[in-house]
Every structure is written in structure tokens, then in C-alpha cells.
Amino acid sequence: xxxxxxxxxxxxxxxxxxxxxxxxxxxxxxxxxxxxxxxxxxxxxxxxxxxxxxxxxxxxxxxxxxxxxxxxxxxxxxxxxxxxxxxxxxxxxxxxxxxxxxxxxxx
Numbered sequence: 001x002x003x004x005x006x007x008x009x010x011x012x013x014x015x016x017x018x019x020x021x022x023x024x025x026x027x028x029x030x031x032x033x034x035x036x037x038x039x040x041x042x043x044x045x046x047x048x049x050x051x052x053x054x055x056x057x058x059x060x061x062x063x064x065x066x067x068x069x070x071x072x073x074x075x076x077x078x079x080x081x082x083x084x085x086x087x088x089x090x091x092x093x094x095x096x097x098x099x100x101x102x103x104x105x106x107x
Contacts, residue, residue, distance in 0.1 A: 001065055001068045002068065002070055002075060004075070004093060004096060005065065005068050005075050005077055005091070006065075007027075007096075008027065008091065008098070009063065009064075009065055009077075009079075011023060011024045011027060012024055012059075012062075012063065013062040013063065015054075016058070016059055016060065016061065016062050017062065019058065021051065021054035021055065021058060022051065024054070025047055025050055025051040025054060026047075027096070027097060027098055028047045028050055028097060028098045028101075029047065029094050029097040029098065029099050030046060030047050031045070031046055031047075031099075032045075032046065032047055032050060032097070032098055032099055032100065032101070033045050033099075033100045033101075034050050034053070034100075034101045034102075034103075035101075035102050035103075036102075036103050036104070036105075037102065037103070037104035037105075038104060038105060039105065041053070041057070061081045061082055061083040062081075062082045063079045063080065063081050063082060064079065064080050064082060065077055065078070065079055066078040066079060066080055066086070073092055073093045073094070073099075074090065074091065074092045074093070075089075075090070075091045075093070076088060076089075076090050077089040077090075077091065085105065085106065086105075086106045087103060087104055087105040087106050088103070088104045088106075089101065089102070089103050090102040090103075090104075
């Protein structure tokens with residue numbers, strides 16, 4: 001697993017445990033986009049809108065990485081929620097900042 005994915009996951013899980021998503025969202029580019037597939041949320045444009053989304057509907061479960069496929073500046077991450085369930089995150093990076101995050105949950 002790349003260090004950028006490991007850091008992203010560690011920040012997300014720390015944010016869930018602390019109920020504070022500000023440090024996590026600070027790793028998104030100012031013009032980042034976050035979208036969800038198959039759930040009625042988003043898309044969210046810009047780090048301020050992403051921060052507001054996390055404040056209004058914060059995740060309550062941590063996650064673990066099952067696998068990562070990397071192609072240049074994009075990581076496709078298969079994950080498992082620690083409370084049950086799986087999904088895929090596609091993260092496109094601009095340096096060490098998240099430029100685009102797409103999350104799909106498995107049925």
C-alpha cells in the first residue's frame with residue numbers, strides 16, 4: 001500500500017474516533033470533488049463544502065484496506081468497514097492532496 005493511502009486511511013479513522021474531521025479534510029485540495037455512488041449524497045465541490053458534509057453527516061465507522069491498485073496519481077482502494085460492509089474508494093491525488101474522491105459501497 002502506498003504511503004499516501006496509508007496516511008489517508010489513518011487520518012480518516014482518527015477523525016471518526018475523535019469526531020473531528022477538520023484534520024482529515026485539510027488534506028483535500030481547495031477545489032477537490034467528493035462524490036458517492038449509489039447513495040443520495042453529494043457530489044461536494046471544494047474543501048469547504050466537503051467539510052460541511054462531514055460536519056452534517058459524519059461517518060461513524062472506521063475502515064481497513066483490503067487492496068490497492070495504483071495508476072500514476074490515482075489509487076483504487078478496496079476497503080472494509082470495521083463494523084461490516086465493503087466498498088471501493090477511488091482517490092485522485094494532486095501531490096499529497098486529494099483532488100477527487102469517489103466512494104462506492106457494495107450491496
